[in-house]
Amino acid sequence: MKPWILGLTGGIGSGKSAAASHFGSLGVHLVDADQAARWVVEPGRPALTHIVDRFGEQILQGDGALDRAALRTRIFQAPEERQWLEQLLHPLIREEIRNVLDEARSPYAILVSPLLVESAAQRQMSQRVLVVDVPEQVQIERTVQRDQVPEEQVRAILQAQASREERLRHAHDVLVNDRDLAWLQREVERLHEFYLSLQGGQS
Numbered sequence: 001m002k003p004w005i006l007g008l009t010g011g012i013g014s015g016k017s018a019a020a021s022h023f024g025s026l027g028v029h030l031v032d033a034d035q036a037a038r039w040v041v042e043p044g045r046p047a048l049t050h051i052v053d054r055f056g057e058q059i060l061q062g063d064g065a066l067d068r069a070a071l072r073t074r075i076f077q078a079p080e081e082r083q084w085l086e087q088l089l090h091p092l093i094r095e096e097i098r099n100v101l102d103e104a105r106s107p108y109a110i111l112v113s114p115l116l117v118e119s120a121a122q123r124q125m126s127q128r129v130l131v132v133d134v135p136e137q138v139q140i141e142r143t144v145q146r147d148q149v150p151e152e153q154v155r156a157i158l159q160a161q162a163s164r165e166e167r168l169r170h171a172h173d174v175l176v177n178d179r180d181l182a183w184l185q186r187e188v189e190r191l192h193e194f195y196l197s198l199q200g201g202q203s
């Protein structure tokens with residue numbers, strides 16, 4: 001039987017990947033939209049050629065792969081460049097996500113995405129939404145620490161995403177990730193037991 005799909009979302013640095021990786025260790029099949037966004041711009045894929053046509057050769061690293069940090073700087077400084085990139089990549093990302101979810105065989109599977117609330121098309125792919133929620137200040141601190149980027153860049157990314165309130169409006173379940181990683185993992189285990197008891201994502 002096909003698994004039902006849980007959408008796991010949260011803003012930048014909220015702890016989606018940390019939560020997803022623990023669901024994964026419990027045997028839940030996962031697909032991560034950020035990873036799918038990497039596959040669609042691998043060298044040789046047409047999307048990378050379009051990106052070079054728009055941003056120039058300096059958007060590539062020496063080895064011909066996309067310079068992700070350079071593109072990040074460009075698109076979060078200029079909303080029209082971000083929208084152009086999203087129009088190019090989002091349909092391709094959705095196709096990759098569908099392919100992976102088609103292969104999933106656990107009782108339920110997880111679509112991890114930072115833009116689940118922002119994208120109606122992605123939201124429609126899931127039957128239930130789990131939001132990983134932390135105060136903005138914690139998002140900023142953890143992201144600066146993880147990526148070694150300036151705080152202003154993280155604030156610009158936050159601006160490009162749904163507000164915390166908007167995201168919570170779409171949540172069926174909320175995982176508050178303002179304590180340590182051991183707490184996060186216990187919460188994931190509790191939710192996993194609950195999800196196994198659901199039929200098609202409904203209680």
Ligand SMILES: CC(C)(COP(=O)(O)OP(=O)(O)OC[C@H]1O[C@@H](n2cnc3c(N)ncnc32)[C@H](O)[C@@H]1O)[C@@H](O)C(=O)NCCC(=O)NCCS
Nearest residue numbers: 011012033034037068069071072085089093114115160161
């Ligand atoms: C700009 C890029 C090259 C930066 O790559 P990088 O490896 O530094 O970051 P990564 O892809 O892991 O994304 C990190 C986080 O940035 C935020 N983010 C990325 N893209 C977007 C976006 N279009 N809008 C808002 N936030 C975004 C998310 O919180 C995401 O989890 C990359 O994020 C990208 O290609 N973005 C456009 C595609 C997209 O919308 N991806 C989001 C998943 S659908």
Ligand SMILES: Nc1ncnc2c1ncn2[C@@H]1O[C@H](COP(=O)(O)OP(=O)(O)OP(=O)(O)O)[C@@H](O)[C@H]1O
Nearest residue numbers: 011012013014015016017018142146179180181184
């Ligand atoms: N409860 C926690 N306690 C301490 N550190 C945490 C906790 N949860 C996550 N982190 C750390 O915070 C950082 C951000 O977490 P993670 O990468 O999982 O976020 P994300 O939501 O996937 O971010 P992005 O949207 O940027 O991909 C990571 O370095 C992670 O190890």
